[in-house]
Amino acid sequence: MTQTATTATATATAEAVAAVPALAARAAGVGASPVREILALTARPEVISFAGGLPAPELFDxxxxxxxxxxxxxxxxxxxxxxxxxxxxxxxxxxxxxxxxxxxxxxxxxxxxxxxxxxxxxxxxxxxxxxxxxxxxxxxxxxxxxxxxxxxxxxxxxxxxxxxxxxxxxxxxxxxxxxxxxxxxxxxxxxxxxxxxxxxxxxxxxxxxxxxxxxxxxxxxxxxxxxxxxxxxxxxxxxxxxxxxxxxxxxxxxxxxxxxxxxxxxxxxxxxxxxxxxxxxxxxxxxxxxxxxxxxxxxxADLEAHLATVRTAYRARRDALLAGLPDALPAGSTWNHPNGGMFLWVRLPDGRDATALLRTAVTHDVAYVPGAPFFATHPDRATLRMSFTTHTPAEITEGLRRLSRAFAQGA
CATH class of the missing domain: 3.40.640.10 (Type I PLP-dependent aspartate aminotransferase-like (Major domain))
Known part of the structure; x- marks a missing residue:
């Protein structure tokens, strides 16, 4: 091989392994959704998840x-x-x-x-x-x-x-x-x-x-x-x-x-x-x-009749979650009573970290979303979000029993 050919080959090899241009700063600086990652983690059918803000699929018309x-x-x-x-x-x-x-x-x-x-x-x-x-x-x-x-x-x-x-x-x-x-x-x-x-x-x-x-x-x-x-x-x-x-x-x-x-x-x-x-x-x-x-x-279709069915089911699920929280959460926890929607908000006692406790909860086949990622600046790590729409009242009651055991273990 001539010197010129050798040089050309070396140049081509160097060009072939050159780094591609970097991602835009905005793409590199915005993180993935922790909620989506938790949904993937809890996709096992045995997990009772209070994490996803998902409508109940059995209620779709x-x-x-x-x-x-x-x-x-x-x-x-x-x-x-x-x-x-x-x-x-x-x-x-x-x-x-x-x-x-x-x-x-x-x-x-x-x-x-x-x-x-x-x-x-x-x-x-x-x-x-x-x-x-x-x-x-x-x-x-x-x-x-x-x-x-x-x-x-x-x-x-x-x-x-x-x-x-x-x-x-x-x-x-x-x-x-x-x-x-x-x-x-x-x-x-x-x-x-x-x-x-x-x-x-x-x-x-x-x-x-x-x-x-x-x-x-x-x-x-x-x-x-x-x-x-x-x-x-x-x-x-x-x-x-x-x-x-x-x-x-x-x-x-x-x-x-x-x-x-x-x-x-x-x-x-x-x-x-x-x-x-x-x-x-x-x-x-x-x-x-x-x-x-x-x-x-x-x-x-009669959308109002469909919505009445959905509201009735979701109200019962919300009420089941509210009824079980006093026994499921650590003493000193607080939570709200929403008049609608899909979520309620919990704050654990000072010193508790909902993100750290989630790892223990998942081992008990129950999940929620830590509250920290929802804050724009200074997160409150004792908070968590619970969705009540995707499980029946009986499943919610069982999920809260599991959550109680997880919080007791993580204390």
Whole structure:
């Protein structure tokens, strides 16, 4: 081999093993969801898991959804199997608009964008609103996947002091004045992870602060129709002052089926149009056939009757969990009593670490989600989230017996 050929071979070899470019800083800096990792860890059928925020699969109206799919595929296959508009199926948007209007929030179909679950709606808003370094205010603690979205956007996340009734308006006002945030993200009703609900007078105050200070409010409402006790509260979007600066996110995941991956976004015109462009860049549009089937289901099935069945089952499961907690948790623990949704929030006595105790719990075939990952800054390691929707009352009672033994062992 000539010297030139040898040199060329060495150069090619060196080029072949050169390192690939690094990941973007935002990808390297945002961690995976601990909740998803716990779900994988507890996938064994013998585990009774209070971890996942999953709807009960035995309560899905599979027959009604199959009938809806059969109908649209039989009647309009060329349409439902084709590309469609980014904004979403007109019939589906019209039905959602009518439901919102009936619940006190006047809405037209044109006010809505259909999304891949409310999670995509949040991602689209981050794309349309946030520059790297912008400040976002959140509840303390807050939805874990929202922290991931804001992390990918390069935002600076600041928690607003909160109590059992949600964020404190005076603290919010002071933080808006000092931090100059771009937006406030809230789950006002049956919040994930705590299950708490923001009182009506605080909702009105949030609207006033947003109007006075100049602030976007993103109101995420995936759980609002899962109410078991008490009166329905108005959305922040419905309060005076909030009309032109509040985005409402909704989802079919908890009231129909999460596998549809369908949600919606209600926003003022200019922001909604920006989100449409962001969605075009992300996925062109949500599934045509899934949207058409969802619209047909809402037209043909009795969603309110289905929701009544779901609420009855979930109320019994919540009550079973609440009844068993005094004997299952260490002395000195505290917890709340949510009026709906899928979660309640526990705080163990000082000095207990829910993350460390989870390892012991899993050996007893029971699981929960530690609370620490839900905090934007300073985690409270004594906290944990418990979901009550995916197990029967009898299974919940057995799960609490296992949890009691695990906590006793880990003491």
């Amino acid at each position: 599979a027959a009604g959804l199959r009938a809806a799919y059969d109908a649209v595929l039989r009647e309009t296959p060329r349409h439902v199997l084709q590309y469609s508009t980014t904004e979403g199926d007109p019939a589906l948007r019209g039905t959602v608009a009518a439901r919102l209007t009936a619940r006190g929030l006047p809405t037209d179909a044109e006010d809505l964008l259909v999304t891949g679950g409310s999670q995509q709606g949040l991602s689209l808003l981050a794309t349309a609103l946030l520059e790297p370094g912008d400040t976002v205010l959140v509840e303390d603690p807050t939805y874990l996947a929202a922290l991931q979205v804001f992390g990918f956007a390069g935002a600076r996340v600041v928690p607003v002091p909160s109590d059992a009734d949600g964020i404190l308006p005076d603290a919010l006002d002071a933080l808006v004045a000092s931090e100059r945030p771009k937006l406030l993200y809230l789950i006002p009703t049956f919040q994930n992870p705590t299950g708490r609900t923001l009182r009506a007078e605080r909702r009105a105050e949030v609207a006033r602060i947003a109007a006075r200070r100049g602030l976007w409010v993103v109101e995420d409402d995936p759980y609002g129709e899962l109410r078991y006790d008490g009166e329905t509260l108005p959305w922040i979007s419905a309060f005076p002052g909030a009309e032109d600066r509040t985005v409402l996110l909704g989802s079919f995941s908890k009231i129909m089926a999460p596998g549809l991956r369908l949600g919606w976004l209600r926003a003022p015109g200019a922001l909604r149009r920006a989100c449409v462009i962001a969605k075009q860049a992300a996925d062109l549009h949500s599934s045509t056939v899934d949207q058409a089937a969802a619209a047909r289901y809402l037209a043909d």
